[in-house]
Amino acid sequence: MRRLPRARSRGFEPLIERLLLACALVSIGTTAGIILVLAVETVAFLREVPITEFLFGTEWTPLFATPRFGVLPLVAGTVLVSAIAMAVALPMGLLSAIYLSEYAPHGLRRIVKPVLEILAGVPTVVYGYFALLFVTPLLQRLIPDIAGFNALGPGIVMGIMILPLVSSLSEDAMQAVPRGLREGSYALGATRMQTSLRVVVPAAFSGITAACILAASRAIGETMIVAIAAGQQPRLTWNPLVPIETMTAYIVQVSLGDTPQGTLEYRTIFAVGMLLFLGTFLLNLASAWLRERFREEYG
Amino acid sequence: MRGRALDRAFQVLALLVLCLALAALGALIADVWRDGAARLSWDFLTGFPSRRAENAGIWHALTGSIFVIVVTAALAVPIGVGAAIYLEEYGTRSVAARVIEINIANLAAVPSIIYGLLGLGLFVRALAMGRSVLAGASTLALLVLPVIILSTREALRAVPPSIREGSYALGATKWQTVWYQVLPVAMPGILTGTILALSRAIGETAPLITIGALTFVAFAPDGLWSPFTVLPIQIFNWVSRPQPGFQVNAAAAILVLLALLLTMNAAAIWLRDRYQKKLR
Structure with a gap:
């Protein structure tokens, strides 16, 4: 241990503590700042556009001469791409997690898990490049009438991006299931598959659900992949083969232009952002609640 | 034995899926390498943007990225470490600390583009920083703050309580204990977490586009108030153009960005390994 200098005056310690508290309060300030x-x-936006038109209108053309402010096409685009991403990430992520947790030898798991997590660390703009110039051309060979910008390509790539989130957190949840449950199952003559699917997965269910909800929230807020590869045409459709626009891609589209502050157009991105924030916030809350419950069960 | 065969089949299926996920990573890297490796050259690294794809370079974006990240670190590290020290060493039992804790966990999951809107409303407009390096770095600092706080807390928690008790027993005050005993022990862990958080920030595009970071900046940033662009924005700009020449540029710029990330991650792993050896 190092020798200590003489204790300073009595005012010094409380001052430091207050300074550190101020640092911690920056995070509260961030949340308050976002909401404010x-x-x-x-509010300024809703003063000019009725909230019913905003939430239930089916046309989004804020940049046209006769602007319409129905956000549903953007919401539909976001849900469509996220649903495709989840359709890729859920089965693949869960199967990977089951393999890593129940089948893989310890050494293999220690190598594969970090490699899989690299997928989550790749910048999203790189995934956008991959979706536009690799996956979409590949899809065009399989489905000839798919457009150059579409929901399917970015959806699949987004699924690959959130896969490690699903697999890592689900595997953590499965590892937390007590050994005794597995041993009991084996003692009754169950195979490893039966044990995984009927004992371990149900026991870890709330933890796995929490992981999946968090992944969905990440998909909804993901921006660059869809801004690059999904097109910029807000349309109310479930067809994954045509160009669409998501809420995040719309914010990017407007930000790239030089929109003067105070115009209605400038305010649309905050109104859309508010909707996005509330949506992901509710999902994150649900995920945190489930994780807490899982921890209480096995903690 | 039908059960055994089914079990085998299931295991093979799960392994195949896992390999497919790893293959996607391989395809991603191979695709970018195939498209962009031939474009990499010293001229590309030190060149400035140009209307002709074959003359364009990334010097302005590369220096912009590094400059912004350095300022981000200067803003986020002291505040993040300070907040973590408060939560871990000082206010652990108070209600305020619990509220701050929940709040940080929530902030970590807010989409990055929302931070961009915050930066636009707060730094660019309300505080009149304009579309400057300072505004961009402040936005990214708020974005990485939760990650830095969480990893610093983990590093502080790994410091054995006996070190604190020894320090108190010698008559040290709380802050002396933290500053002279706890922080030096936790430092490698804090550094590792910080580097990983910053490597996430260097790949961020959406928040910086939202605050209006320019894509046509033709010079390296020369101060906190200078307009700027960063590598991911330059990549986005090139990908969005229809000419194939610019897409090759994008692939080459991606390779530079990935190399930058790899270097930062390698540094973090090296630090962690050194730290673990020391503890033994």
Whole structure:
């Protein structure tokens, strides 16, 4: 241990503590700032556009001469791409997690898990490049009438991006299931598959669900992949082969232009942002609640 | 034995799926390498943007990225470490600390583009920083703050309590204990977490586009108030153009970005390994 200098005057310690508290309060300030910035502009937006038109309108053409502000096409685009991403990430992520947790030898798991997590660390703009110039051309060979910009390609790539989130967190949850449950199952003559699917997965269910909800929230907020590869045409459709636009891609589209502050167009991105924030916030809350419950069961 | 065969088949299926996920990573890297490796050259690294794809370079974006990340670190590290020290060493039992804790966990999951809107409303407009390096770095600092706080807390928690008790027993005050005993022990862990958080920030595109970081900046940033662009934005700009020449540029710029990330991650792993050896 190092020798200590003489204790300083008595005022010094409380001062430091207050300074550190101020640092911690920056995080509260961030949340307050997000809500305040979004709320101020959204309220100004809703003063000019009735909330019923915003939430239930089926046309989104804020940049046209006769603007319409129905957000449903953007919401539909977001849900469509996220659903495709989940359709890829859920089965693949869960099977990977089951393999890593129940079948893989310890050494293999220690190598594969970090490699899989690299997928989550790749910048999203790189995934956008991959979706536009690799996956979509590949899909065009399989499905000739798919457009150059579409929901399917970015959806699949987004699924690959959130896969490690599903697999890593699900595997953690499965590892937390007590050994005794597995041993009991084996003692009754069950195979490893039966044990995995009927004992371990149900026991880890709340933890796995929490992982999946978090992945869905990540998909909804993901921006660059869809901004690059999904097109910029808000349309109310479930067809994954045509160009669409998501909420996040719309914010990017407007940000790239030089939109003067205070215009209705400028405020649309905050109104859309507010919707995005509320949606992901509810999902994150649900995920945190489930994780807490899982921890209480086995903690 | 039908059960055994089914079990085997299931195991093979799960392994195949896992290999497919790893193959996707391989395809991603191979695709970018195939498209962009031939474009990499010293001229590409030190060149400036140009209307002709074959003359364009990334010097302005590369220096912009590094400059922004350095300023981000200067803003986020002291605040993040300070907040973590408060939560871990000082206010652990208070209600305020619990509220802050829940809040940080929530912030970590907010989409990055929302931070961009915060930066636009707060730094660019309300605080009148304009579309400057300072505004971009402040936005990214708020974005990485939760990650830095979480990893620093983990590093502080790994410091054995006996070190604190020894320090108190010698008559040290709380802050002396933290500053002279706890922080030096936790430092490698804090550094590792910080580097990983910053490597996430260097790949971020959406928040910086939202605050209006320019894509046509033709010079390296020369101060906190200078307009700027970063590598991911330059990549986005090139990918969005229809000419194939620019897409080759995008692939080459991606390779530079990935190399930068790899270097940062390698540094983090090296630090962690050194730290673990020391503890033994």
